[in-house]
Amino acid sequence: MKKLFGVMGDPIAHSMSPAMHNDLFSLYDIDAVYLPFHVMQGDLETAVKGLKAIGASGFNVTIPHKTEIMSFLDKIDPLAEAIGAVNTVKNENGHLIGYNTDGPGFVKGLESVIADLESRSALIIGAGGAARAIYFSLAQAGIHSIDLYNRTQLKAEELISSCPYKVQSKLLDRETAERDLAAYQLIIQTTSIGMFPDIDSTPLSMANINCDALVSDIIYNPSQTKLLKEASGKGAMIQNGIEMFVFQGALAFEKWTGIFPDTNRMRANVLRHLGG
Known part of the structure; x- marks a missing residue:
């Protein structure tokens, strides 16, 4: 049958x-x-x-x-x-x-291109449903630390405090996140900013990115958001939402x-x- x-x-x-x-x-x-x-x-x-x-x-x-x-x-x-x-x-x-399987699927996608997830420091942009799934799954996988930048700080604070898995985290404002971007080996963009048709927008400048970082944007239309193009232009590895x-x-x-x-x-x- x-x-x-x-x-x-x-x-x-x-x-x-x-x-x-x-x-x-x-x-x-x-x-x-x-x-x-x-x-x-x-x-x-x-x-x-x-x-x-x-x-x-x-x-x-x-x-x-x-x-x-x-x-x-x-x-x-x-x-x-x-x-x-x-x-x-x-x-x-x-x-x-x-x-x-959204969060674990994201982690699997990372593990297909990086072998040392546990040693990475991550910055997540956003604090919605996708960010929550990714944050909790990365924490469960044993990542070293995850910091958050979100326009609404209260929502990000709730996300951090509600995670049942132990992980180092702090909340950043935009100025601090952009200034200290080079400290992160993994940057994850989880908002809808940059999605078609709003393709000229970006939630953070990638000017100070570490060229050894992996930048992931869960958007896949367009296949390369402005954020990914900026990161790639600085020599970083990029991954889209596919x-x-x-x-x-x-x-x-x-x-x-x-x-x-x-x-x-x-x-x-x-x-x-x-x-x-």
Whole structure:
């Protein structure tokens, strides 16, 4: 019997997940299909009950449902519980178990290009949902330190204080972050600043960056934001949001099938759909 997987969100037509996962099912000869489900706010509980009733094997959850979904699950992984968001659900014998593969996927993407994550000092720009997932996952992975810059300091303070994993952290204002940028081997941009069509904006100047740093921007449209272009111009290594998207998908696929998939193939598939 063909297994059913999917992704729920609003909007959902733009999602590249169906193409990515259906290609993997074909690659590994798995009799399954992955479908997009347009679920509006207010309809999430009904949608979850419906997928559970028909025996869906698992599904992803995207904006705006990543927090609300937690109320309708039977069990939640401790990291996802701490982050306060679920993006991957697995059906285990009728029990829906929620995971967050966004943060761990980001870490996996970093580990594909750097081998010494534990020794790095990181600066995260932003304090929203993506920043929280990345901050908690890096802390869990044992990174040396993570400092935060966010326009709203109270939100950043709450993020730091709520992390259940031990890590050195301090909150920076913009002037200090830009002045001391060379102290960081890893700089992570998690806001929407620089995303199409606002491509001429940047949250921080990269003028003082360490040329040995890795700069990651979770945006992938455009493929190189102004921040990444500035960092690259200073000699730094750069990474866009495609890596996080690919590796979160790979970890979800592994949860469902027990197979960690070919991420090079996944990346090529995503780039094809982005027209790059």
